[in-house]
Amino acid sequence: MDALRYIIKRLLLMFPILFGITVLTFFISNTIPGDPARLAAGPHADAKVIEELRETMGLNKPLYVQYGTYMNNLVHGDFGFSNFSHQPVIEDIKAYFPATLELTLFSMFITILIGIPFGVISANKKDKIADQFTRVMSLMGVAMPAFWLGILLLLFFYLQLGILPGSGRLDTGLSPPVTITGMYTLDALLSGNWTVFQSAIIHLILPAITQAAVTIGMITRMTRSSMLEVLKSDYVRTAYAKGGTDTRVLYGHALRNGMMPILTLLGMTFGHSLGGSVLVESVFSWPGLGKYAVNAITYLDFPAVMAVTMLIAILFITVNLIIDILYQVIDPRLNYD
Amino acid sequence: MTLLEVKDLKQHFTIKKGFLGEKKIVKAVDGVSLHIEHGETLGIVGESGCGKSSLGRTILQLLKPTSGEIIFNGKNITHLPRREMKTVRKDMQLVFQDPYASLNPRSKIRSILETPLIVHGMNNKAERMKIIESLIDKIGIRKEQLDRYPHEFSGGQRQRIGIARSLTLNPKLIIADEPVSALDVSVQSQVLNLMVDLQKEFNLSYMFISHDLSVVQHISDRVAVMYLGKIVEIANVEDLYKNPLHPYTKALLTAVPQPDPTKKRERIILQGDLPSPVNPPSGCPFHTRCPVATAECKTEVPELREKEMGHWAACIHVQPAQLEKPRLIIS
Amino acid sequence: MARRLFSSPLTLIGLFIVLMIIVLTIFAPWISPKDPLEVNLGQKLLPPSSEHWFGTDEVGRDIFSRIIYGTRISLKIGLLVVVIAFPVGTVLGAIAGFVGGVVDQIIMRITDIFLSFPGIILAMSIAAALGPSIENVLLALAITWWPWYTRIVRSSVLSIKNAEFVESARVIGANPIRVLFKEIIPNSIAPASIQASLDLGFVILAAAGLSFIGLGAQPPSPEWGAMLSSSREILRDAWWAATFPGLAILVTVLGFNLLGDGLRDLLDPKNR
Numbered sequence: 001m002d003a004l005r006y007i008i009k010r011l012l013l014m015f016p017i018l019f020g021i022t023v024l025t026f027f028i029s030n031t032i033p034g035d036p037a038r039l040a041a042g043p044h045a046d047a048k049v050i051e052e053l054r055e056t057m058g059l060n061k062p063l064y065v066q067y068g069t070y071m072n073n074l075v076h077g078d079f080g081f082s083n084f085s086h087q088p089v090i091e092d093i094k095a096y097f098p099a100t101l102e103l104t105l106f107s108m109f110i111t112i113l114i115g116i117p118f119g120v121i122s123a124n125k126k127d128k129i130a131d132q133f134t135r136v137m138s139l140m141g142v143a144m145p146a147f148w149l150g151i152l153l154l155l156f157f158y159l160q161l162g163i164l165p166g167s168g169r170l171d172t173g174l175s176p177p178v179t180i181t182g183m184y185t186l187d188a189l190l191s192g193n194w195t196v197f198q199s200a201i202i203h204l205i206l207p208a209i210t211q212a213a214v215t216i217g218m219i220t221r222m223t224r225s226s227m228l229e230v231l232k233s234d235y236v237r238t239a240y241a242k243g244g245t246d247t248r249v250l251y252g253h254a255l256r257n258g259m260m261p262i263l264t265l266l267g268m269t270f271g272h273s274l275g276g277s278v279l280v281e282s283v284f285s286w287p288g289l290g291k292y293a294v295n296a297i298t299y300l301d302f303p304a305v306m307a308v309t310m311l312i313a314i315l316f317i318t319v320n321l322i323i324d325i326l327y328q329v330i331d332p333r334l335n336y337d
Numbered sequence: 338m339t340l341l342e343v344k345d346l347k348q349h350f351t352i353k354k355g356f357l358g359e360k361k362i363v364k365a366v367d368g369v370s371l372h373i374e375h376g377e378t379l380g381i382v383g384e385s386g387c388g389k390s391s392l393g394r395t396i397l398q399l400l401k402p403t404s405g406e407i408i409f410n411g412k413n414i415t416h417l418p419r420r421e422m423k424t425v426r427k428d429m430q431l432v433f434q435d436p437y438a439s440l441n442p443r444s445k446i447r448s449i450l451e452t453p454l455i456v457h458g459m460n461n462k463a464e465r466m467k468i469i470e471s472l473i474d475k476i477g478i479r480k481e482q483l484d485r486y487p488h489e490f491s492g493g494q495r496q497r498i499g500i501a502r503s504l505t506l507n508p509k510l511i512i513a514d515e516p517v518s519a520l521d522v523s524v525q526s527q528v529l530n531l532m533v534d535l536q537k538e539f540n541l542s543y544m545f546i547s548h549d550l551s552v553v554q555h556i557s558d559r560v561a562v563m564y565l566g567k568i569v570e571i572a573n574v575e576d577l578y579k580n581p582l583h584p585y586t587k588a589l590l591t592a593v594p595q596p597d598p599t600k601k602r603e604r605i606i607l608q609g610d611l612p613s614p615v616n617p618p619s620g621c622p623f624h625t626r627c628p629v630a631t632a633e634c635k636t637e638v639p640e641l642r643e644k645e646m647g648h649w650a651a652c653i654h655v656q657p658a659q660l661e662k663p664r665l666i667i668s
Numbered sequence: 669m670a671r672r673l674f675s676s677p678l679t680l681i682g683l684f685i686v687l688m689i690i691v692l693t694i695f696a697p698w699i700s701p702k703d704p705l706e707v708n709l710g711q712k713l714l715p716p717s718s719e720h721w722f723g724t725d726e727v728g729r730d731i732f733s734r735i736i737y738g739t740r741i742s743l744k745i746g747l748l749v750v751v752i753a754f755p756v757g758t759v760l761g762a763i764a765g766f767v768g769g770v771v772d773q774i775i776m777r778i779t780d781i782f783l784s785f786p787g788i789i790l791a792m793s794i795a796a797a798l799g800p801s802i803e804n805v806l807l808a809l810a811i812t813w814w815p816w817y818t819r820i821v822r823s824s825v826l827s828i829k830n831a832e833f834v835e836s837a838r839v840i841g842a843n844p845i846r847v848l849f850k851e852i853i854p855n856s857i858a859p860a861s862i863q864a865s866l867d868l869g870f871v872i873l874a875a876a877g878l879s880f881i882g883l884g885a886q887p888p889s890p891e892w893g894a895m896l897s898s899s900r901e902i903l904r905d906a907w908w909a910a911t912f913p914g915l916a917i918l919v920t921v922l923g924f925n926l927l928g929d930g931l932r933d934l935l936d937p938k939n940r
Contacts (some may be wrong), residue, residue, distance in 0.1 A: 020781030026798050139678075143921035147875055147880050148896055148914030155907055231685030279877050283900075294881045297796045309793040313785040399838055419843075439832035443854045452850075454839040479672035499836075506840065 003329050010321055021313050026070050029061075029306040079310075080303025084296060092292060097311075098182025099169060100281070100288030102272045106185075106204050107211035111269060115216040116262065119223020120250055121230060134220055139216025146276050150210040150283035155200045157206060164206055167285035171199045203215040207284040211276055215269040222265045230254045260327065271316040340542050341373040341396070341510055346405035348388070348395045348566075352615075363614050365391035367566035368405075370641070373510065378536065378543040380557030380574070381549055382589070384611055388566040389546045393512045396544070397431055398422060410509065425456060429566075430503035434515035436495035440487035442444065446498055447483040453505045472501045475538075476531065493524035497531060512544045516551060529556055550593050554578055562586045565614055565622040568641060572648035582650040584627050621652070629654055676933070682926025686803045689920055700733035704890045713906050719726040723908035726901065731909060734890035735916045742920060745806055745875045752810040754864050757817025761860075762853050764818065765825030766844075776822070779815035787812050788874055795883045797808045802891070805875055805884035813867065817860045824856035829857075862932045870922030876917050892917050 045053075054060055058069055073080070079089040122134040158166035169184055170176060177187040177196050177200055185204065188197035230236060239249045257330065277290035289308050296304035348366035365388040373379045381389045394400045396407055398414065407415045414425050415450060433439035440449055447469070454465045470480060476497040487495055496516060503511055513532070517525040533556065538544060547553050553560055561571040562585065570583040581587045588605040607626045612618055618625045624634035633653060641651040691731040692699060702720075708728035716723045722731035782790065791808040798804035828834065829852060837847045861866040876882045876893030885891030887898060899909035 016777060017780055017784055020777065021784060024781055024785075025793070028793055139922060139925060140918070143869065143873070143918055143925050145880075145893075145896070145914055145917045145921075147877060147878055148910070148917065151896065151900065151903065151910045151914065155903060155910065159904055271786040275788040278788060278792060279880060282881055295794070297792070298882060302797065304794050305796050309785065309789050312789050316786055317784045397839060399835060423841035426839065431839045432834040433836060435832055439836055441833040441837075441851055441855065444768075444850075450839070454844070456840055456842045456846065502836070502840075601742070 006016060006328050007325050009170065011323060014317065014321060017317060021310060021317075022071060022074060023067070025306050025310045025313075026067050028309075029302055030066060030070070052126065070336060072077040079307035082296070082301055082304045084299040084301040084304065089304050091309060093289065093307060094182075096287060096289045096292045099286060100274070100277050100290060101183060102183035103204065103207055103277065103281070103286060104270065105183075106208040107273055108266070108269060109216070110208055111215040111219055112266075114212070115219030116223050116255070118216070119220045119262075120255060122220065122224040123227035124246070126228065131224075134224070136215035138220040141213050141220075145279075146210055146214050147279040147283050149213050150206070150280055153206050153210060154283065155283055165203050166206070169200060169203050169287065170196065171203075176197055195322060201334060207280055207286050210283065211273055211280045214276065215272055218269060218272070219262065219265060222262055226261045227254060228261075230257050233257075263323055263327055265318045270319050273314060274312050338375050338656065339372050340375050340377075340410060341544075342408040343369060343371050343396060343407040345370055346392070346395060346406070346407065347403040347529050348391050348400055349403040355503050359652075361615050364388075364566045364617060365614060366395055366402075367617075367649070369563075369566070369568055371561055371568065371571065373542050373544060375542055376536070376540050377559065378545055378557045380553035380560040381544065381546045381563060382548065382553050382560060385548055386611055387563045388614065389548075389563050390514050391566075392563070393431065393514050393544060397426075397429060397512060399431075409526075416558065427506040428508050429510040429512065430508040432496075432500055432503050432511055432513040432516045436499055437487075437519070438491050439499050440495060442487055445484050445486055446478070446490075449480035449487070450483075450502055450505055454501065457506060465570070468505060469501075472504055475535065476501045491524075492520050493527060496501065496520060496524075497527050500528075500532065500535070504539065507539070508541070510542045510544065512546070514546045516545075516546060518549060525552065532556065550578075550589060564588070565612065565617050567622060567651065568649075568651045569623065569652070570648075571641070572645075576645070576648050580645075580648075582644055582648065582655045583623075583652050584622050584629050584654075586650075588628075676930055678926050679930025679933075682923050682928075682930060685919060685923025686927050689739050689743060689923065691804045692736050693743050696736050696740055700736040702733040702912035704729065704734040704737040705888055706730075713902065713909075715906075716908050718801060722912040723906060724908070725895075725909050727897070729888075731895075731912055734895060735892070735912055737890045738892045738895070738913070738916060740804065740838075741889065741921070742872045742917075745761065745802065745809070746872045746924075748806050749809045749813060749871045750804075750864050750867055750874075753813035754817055754860070756810075758853065758857055758860055760814070761818035761821030762825050762856065763770035764847055765822040766829055766848050766852055775818065782812065784807045784821075785812075788877060791874060792878060792881070792883065795878055800886060802885050802886075802889070805878045807864045808878070809871055809874055813871065816863065816867075820860040820863055821853075823855055824859055825852055828852065828855055832861075858935055862928060862935060864930030866925060867930060869921035869928070872924070873917060873921045915923040 058066055061069075074131060077090050079093065081087075082092055084090050085092050118134045118138075122131045125131050146294055154166050157164040165171065174196055177184060177193050178191050180187045182199035185197060188194075188200055227250075235257075236254050277286075277288055278293055279290070280286070281290035282294050283287045289312070293305055293308040296302075296308070346366055346369045347364070350363040350365060353361060367388070369392055371379065381392065383389045387609060395402050398417075402415060405415070406413055409425060409429065410485075412425075414422065422470065440446075444452075450469045451465050454468065459465055461539040462642070469483070473480065473483070478494065478498060478501070482490075487498070490498065496519075500516070505609065507526075516532070517528050520528060520660050529552065532543070535541060542557070545553060545556055557574045559572065560574050560577045561568045562577075562583065563569070564585050570577065570581065570586045572582075577586065578590065580589050584605075588607050591605045603630060608628075609626050611621070612625055620636045621627070621630070621634045621639050627634065631654070637653060639651045639653045641649050643649050644655050644657045706729060708724075711720075711724050711728035712726055714720055714724040714728075720730050720732065722735065725731055725734075760775050760779075764772040791805070791812040794808035794811055795805050798808065834851050835846060839850045842850075875884055876891070876896070879891050879893030880897045882897065885894045887894060895913040896910060899906070899913070902909055
């Protein structure tokens with residue numbers, strides 16, 4: 001009952017945030033950049049053309065009317081028209097979003113696979129060599145510019161060794177699998193296309209590792225401190241006293257109880273990865289939202305930039321909401337207020 | 338001459354439990370009337386949670402009263418605007434319980450003592466220093482120590498600094514909220530004696546709030562006993578300690594250790610815990626723990642009545658002595 | 669206090685790096701062997717040597733000199749962003765915590781909105797809207813960063829606003845502004861200032877990222893992110909052009925992080 005009330009409360013609280021996000025993006029796109037009409041008309045248009053454009057674009061109306069129009073369009077899935085791709089922004093987003101999602105999920109998978117065991121080892125061998133090593137590595141990971149790591153990986157694995165591809169999602173010559181989710185690995189698996197699956201995975205390796213490098217550091221540190229708390233507790237000491245082996249106690253008892261804070265951090269990591277996609281996708285020419293946004297910036301295509309910004313924000317708060325709710329539902333000790 | 342008069346003062350807090358939660362009312366102070374004369378010390382005793390601290394803070398207008406009146410120096414200050422209240426503040430000050438929390442850890446002692454003067458517009462630095470130096474001389478802090486920070490002093494020293502701060506504006510009334518309860522017993526009497534000396538020197542009135550009956554006995558002229566936001570008994574200190582009327586006061590007094598072990602005394606042990614002020618018992622608030630409670634106590638709210646000359650109690654089982662002129666409210 | 673600070677070797681390394689960056693920033697013209705903007709096509713794409721420690725780029729500029737001058741740009745951005753965002757965030761957080769009620773609700777909902785964007789994305793769109801330049805990146809990052817301080821300061825204010833020394837200021841009749849600025853803020857900014865020292869590194873990292881995608885410093889500015897961006901064109905021929913600017917970012921950010929971590933451990937009562 002309390003959990004349900006909590007979920008309803010959180011859902012209700014999301015509306016003002018969503019409203020705020022649209023106000024902020026509206027504000028950035030419509031008032032900061034100066035005159036959108038001049039931008040739309042191009043650098044050589046004369047004053048009269050610009051004035052006509054202002055009228056047709058509704059720029060002479062009061063701000064709240066403009067915001068109303070903007071909101072109305074958003075609700076109807078109209079994110080504006082891309083001057084660069086010459087199609088509605090929503091179409092572009094539909095095309096590019098699955099690539100970003102695929103990369104993000106893949107890098108989060110790597111993050112969990114490496115970060116959590118490293119954190120557990122680090123906590124279990126506190127202040128030993130293994131702990132010092134992971135500590136330094138995670139500090140480096142957090143301080144490292146991901147785009148730089150990406151370039152170095154390209155340099156080594158693509159240019160030097162030539163064993164991994166350096167750009168794109170598939171080998172040239174291969175055609176994408178049937179679109180089901182838009183994520184090539186999943187679609188290839190679903191349609192049983194083994195060659196495409198292999199190629200897609202291989203193309204994911206470098207970008208995903210690059211993306212994961214930063215978040216591994218964050219997760220490792222969080223897991224470590226969370227585990228240190230748990231390892232001090234009575235039930236873990238009891239489990240050891242009963243003759244439990246390291247692996248069993250650590251991963252069976254302790255980690256399960258130390259997962260809570262890590263779960264929250266995974267939500268933040270997701271946001272971080274989405275943000276980082278702008279940089280990582282540029283390095284690997286990965287055709288996702290980030291690369292799309294960077295291209296849009298280069299071509300002064302503001303509707304596209306703002307749509308990506310808003311979409312990522314909405315995605316980010318939704319994931320955090322789901323995690324918060326999970327957190328509350330899983331852990332009955334928490335107070336719902 | 339009366340310095341402070343409080344009439345039927347109430348301080349009710351609303352607490353809302355959670356989102357969509359129901360509102361609950363805590364009656365911290367529930368209809369308190371009292372007065373303090375010039376140069377007098379009124380002790381307020383009660384268990385923690387009885388509302389004695391809220392009473393002090395409401396009188397000082399740190400908390401806005403729910404209802405009732407506060408008349409200070411002949412002036413009703415209950416609803417004064419902030420600017421006018423500021424001039425009144427000069428005359429009534431507060432000494433805090435915790436000498437570790439009541440001094441800003443990032444201010445030097447000089448600045449802590451100077452601030453009240455600056456706030457009240459004394460712009461001449463030399464004048465300020467003159468006042469401060471004469472004050473610290475009285476509380477036993479040396480001039481060189483003015484540029485130290487609070488953490489460099491002991492608890493007793495800090496409490497004396499707190500007292501000095503309350504005196505910088507030359508107030509008439511000091512409300513002292515458990516001023517010695519955080520101190521070591523050996524230091525308590527030093528601070529109490531300092532307060533007594535300062536009272537004589539500056540003709541101060543004290544409202545001395547404490548849970549410690551012996552400390553209150555030592556310093557007070559009159560004592561009020563509080564229970565769940567109400568005064569249940571109020572009398573001169575000798576009357577109250579020698580001849581307690583209210584069953585609650587009797588119980589409290591039997592719990593005080595006696596210096597003479599041969600003296601026989603019967604200890605009254607109170608049943609149960611202090612009820613929550615969120616949901617106080619009906620009728621007499623004390624009836625749930627009272628050894629002499631009867632069925633009437635559950636329904637009838639006892640009024641604070643003068644049972645003997647200058648000795649008031651709120652209990653229907655205490656028979657009033659024959660008075661020449663029975664009074665209903667304290668005047 | 670100082671002895672405990674320096675008992676951790678990692679903190680010492682952090683301090684050393686930060687001091688080194690400050691020295692490089694101040695003395696860049698005397699330390700760097702070449703003019704960071706001087707084009708010398710006869711010397712292009714030279715690998716690291718005793719003449720050019722970090723090699724040269726596609727137009728023969730000395731990468732070592734460019735990196736040294738780059739500290740000026742990065743440190744300037746880091747400091748200015750924190751100098752703008754910190755007071756704004758602190759004052760708003762203190763007001764929210766101190767005043768409470770509707771004011772608190774409004775301020776905190778606004779910070780929620782800012783924090784529902786991944787930082788770099790919000791900064792990117794603001795910088796994109798303002799137009800590519802160092803100043804706009806600076807402004808965009810400041811706009812993105814302040815809510816963090818608001819949150820931290822608000823929670824520390826809430827923990828001390830009912831402290832007796834705050835009440836004592838009210839008893840003497842001090843006005844709320846004085847209480848806020850003299851009693852509350854000085855006693856609640858320690859956690860936020862530590863965050864600020866950590867943030868110097870992260871701001872530098874974010875600014876380099878924005879320059880990398882073409883929003884911040886423009887060529888031929890010796891900004892590290894912009895240098896990395898143009899190094900991609902010559903990656904096949906000049907590994908050094910990509911390696912050293914990134915290393916400079918890593919070391920700088922690491923330095924601020926280590927120092928900030930050390931300060932945090934020092935002030936965290938749990939570690940005493």
